[in-house]
Amino acid sequence: MADREAQMRTSVNQKLIETGEKERLKELLRTRLIECGWRDQLKVQCKEVVREKGLENVTVDDLVTVITPKGRALVPDSVKKELLQRIKTFLAQQTNL
Structure with a gap:
């Protein structure tokens, strides 16, 4: 089970990097942390x-x-929730993970 979870994390991370979503999320995080x-x-x-x-x-x-x-x-929890929702939305849009 731990191997499957690690494999899934690697796959998700790779997809985030390949699509540029990881950089967009990092920039969103920077912005939100400055704002708050x-x-x-x-x-x-x-x-x-x-x-x-x-x-x-x-x-x-x-x-x-x-x-x-x-x-x-x-x-802040609001920042964590926003990022989590963005990741969930991203994953829902991916069909070949």
């Missing part, structure tokens, strides 16, 4: 981490480790 203030919230979070640890003591990897879970949690 998510990007600004993450900037503030990064500044707080740098202020707490000190600029000399923070690496990009440190920031990614600390900020990634917060960033994922801050994505």
Whole structure:
């Protein structure tokens, strides 16, 4: 069952790439995250981490480790739902997956 699921994910991802839909979805996501203030919230979070640890003591990897879970949690449900619906619509339009 896990192999079939992995195979399906690979197939869907390949189709998203081939059709250019993946790039369109990424651009939609960027736009929505800017519109809702998510990007600004993450900037503030990064500044707080740098202020707490000190600029000399923070690496990009440190920031990614600390900020990634917060960033994922801050994505509004409405944005997640919109992207999921776009993916579902895309998949419904594909006949040869």
